[in-house]
Amino acid sequence: MYVYAYEGHKIQNLKCLTDVTSDSTRSIFERLARSLHRRRTQERPEPAMNTSASGTSSWSYSLRANFYALTPAETYYETVWQVPNIVGKALPVMMLMSVIEAVVLKLTNRSNNWRLHIAVLNYSCGSLSESLYNFVFRGAELSAYIWVYSNWCLGFLAWDSLSTYFLALLGVEFCYYWWHRASHEMSLMWAAHSAHHSSEDFNMTVTARTSWTMRPFSLHGRAASLAKGGVSADQLSYVYAGWTHNETVPKLSKVIPGLGHAIEFVFMTPSHHRVHHGANRYPLFGSATTVRRVSWMNLVSLLLWPAVAILTFRRAEKGSTTAPQLDEAAKTK
Numbered sequence: 001m002y003v004y005a006y007e008g009h010k011i012q013n014l015k016c017l018t019d020v021t022s023d024s025t026r027s028i029f030e031r032l033a034r035s036l037h038r039r040r041t042q043e044r045p046e047p048a049m050n051t052s053a054s055g056t057s058s059w060s061y062s063l064r065a066n067f068y069a070l071t072p073a074e075t076y077y078e079t080v081w082q083v084p085n086i087v088g089k090a091l092p093v094m095m096l097m098s099v100i101e102a103v104v105l106k107l108t109n110r111s112n113n114w115r116l117h118i119a120v121l122n123y124s125c126g127s128l129s130e131s132l133y134n135f136v137f138r139g140a141e142l143s144a145y146i147w148v149y150s151n152w153c154l155g156f157l158a159w160d161s162l163s164t165y166f167l168a169l170l171g172v173e174f175c176y177y178w179w180h181r182a183s184h185e186m187s188l189m190w191a192a193h194s195a196h197h198s199s200e201d202f203n204m205t206v207t208a209r210t211s212w213t214m215r216p217f218s219l220h221g222r223a224a225s226l227a228k229g230g231v232s233a234d235q236l237s238y239v240y241a242g243w244t245h246n247e248t249v250p251k252l253s254k255v256i257p258g259l260g261h262a263i264e265f266v267f268m269t270p271s272h273h274r275v276h277h278g279a280n281r282y283p284l285f286g287s288a289t290t291v292r293r294v295s296w297m298n299l300v301s302l303l304l305w306p307a308v309a310i311l312t313f314r315r316a317e318k319g320s321t322t323a324p325q326l327d328e329a330a331k332t333k
């Protein structure tokens with residue numbers, strides 16, 4: 001007699017108890033197992049694919065991903081494993097913008113802001129960090145995600161809902177702010193995050209300058225707490241930060257009067273992020289105390305509201321500089 005058991009979408013032969021059995025008895029078990037399989041399949045259909053999203057391999061998709069310009073429908077995925085690698089899809093345009101930045105700096109006699117050996121060091125840091133993430137940390141993060149989801153899930157949100165999209169966007173930005181602030185205020189986390197702020201040039205290659213030692217601190221709930229909706233939002237927030245690391249783009253209010261002011265009032269822009277990487281002395285909340293490094297200012301990635309609400313936002317001032325990013329005391333050691 002053969003015993004069959006249902007597991008997922010397979011009917012497995014667990015064990016042969018004896019070969020001395022009638023064909024009729026075997027047929028009964030087979031029909032029973034197939035009936036159970038059909039019933040389970042009807043109750044739990046295959047996850048629906050996102051048919052409203054355009055091709056993720058197009059240049060249009062890559063360009064829009066760099067500026068968080070994907071439509072909400074293009075971020076709707078019912079299951080986590082359906083979500084594409086948005087960072088990888090956005091990389092071609094990100095690299096192209098970095099090359100254009102280098103050319104512009106060269107043509108405008110600012111080539112000292114983009115030096116090849118510094119760019120190689122920045123990309124090497126990013127490659128090492130990404131490699132260790134893929135081969136070492138991804139399994140641990142996935143295990144932690146499954147544990148949090150299994151034990152602390154508060155509810156389920158519609159995967160194709162506009163409200164879920166905006167909740168994920170705002171939630172990711174709020175969590176990112178506090179993670180980023182902790183990275184600048186806690187000594188252990190700053191020891192890992194300081195590698196990102198140690199580049200002597202400030203350009204788009206600094207985006208890749210991340211330390212692999214920062215990865216254990218990166219599971220701060222941006223994606224885990226927001227489940228599937230946060231997976232796309234987390235990637236888009238990370239990619240958006242790429243173009244804000246540059247010296248080429250001036251204040252948008254000067255380039256696009258009116259609209260530029262509105263954009264800089266809501267979103268993080270290169271001029272805002274240059275303040276975050278700055279090395280100027282600024283008064284601390286208007287007091288007589290000054291700080292050399294203002295890296296704890298403008299800690300957001302996409303939206304300014306967390307920094308504005310907690311009084312850690314400062315606009316770029318005339319004459320401010322981001323190079324060199326190391327303090328004078330640090331350079332003399």
